[in-house]
Amino acid sequence: MDESSFTGEPLPVAKLPGAEVSAGSINLNGALTVEVQRSGGETFMGDIVRLVEEAQSREAPVQRLADKVAGHFTYGVMAISTATFVFWSTVGACILPVAFQQGSAMSLALQLSCSILVVACPCALGLATPTAVLVGTSLGATKGLLLRGGSILEKFSAVNTIVFDKTGTLTISKPVVTKIVTTASDEHFE
Template sequence: MLVAGNFTYAVMTLSATTFMFCNLFGARLLPPALCHGSVVSLALQLSFTVLVIAYSFALGLATPTTVMVGTSLGATKGLLLHGESVLERFSTVDTIVFDKTGTLTIGRSTVTKVVSQGQGHQEDADARKNHHRECDI
């Protein structure tokens, strides 16, 4: 535990030092790297590179954890995903189609609100609503 704690502090210090060094001297030492970005973006990129290389094992642990948390949060919101392969296939999706009846979420259509324009129309609306209930049974 003592080695891991010291290693963590050393890597964080090295990453912060990399950020400060690149922020101060990056424009003079690495001008080709700044073709499309700023000094700060280069400094961030290099300091994160130090973290990723030093903590590559952490990425291996974090990925399954984030998939598990993401699928759990999705399930609480009504989005059911069966396995992580579904998440991987989302990168190939270019179109999502939803219909107006709600059949993708409930499995049957429902009437949520009836607006009438007077007394005569109210009877028609009630009849349509009752007919709709009979069709759902």
């Protein structure tokens, strides 16, 4: 049985009659009859799916910061939009009379005020981080990488070294020479 999808071990595992076979195992040889003892969410694979779903719902620290900034930013944008409306509806015609040739001061003031609200909408701040976490954890899960929330993605930005202590974690159980690097000069090999 190939159990590499959840153990990381590239070598197949022999199963004798009566042995437990986990959901997600791949039968590599011969016929197999199994008795299902647990199904769906009760299996190890169900636990993995649940872990991915929980990870997607957890907020990363940067997401909490973005939500906080977006809240304050909203009030600032509304204040600037209101000030723009008041300014252009009262004294705008005196400063720039050409702008009012096509319409009233109120019409231009409303257009400028709404433009500020649309352009400076903080929705992007509130949506960008959760979307990135959702995509990151989903893509990781499809590649066999299980992440326990968005905070791990944030922590990875500071990582400069990763050490793996298990044989087969990064291999596909078929050795391939990809590169030969020598430490001595070519003269030593002549």
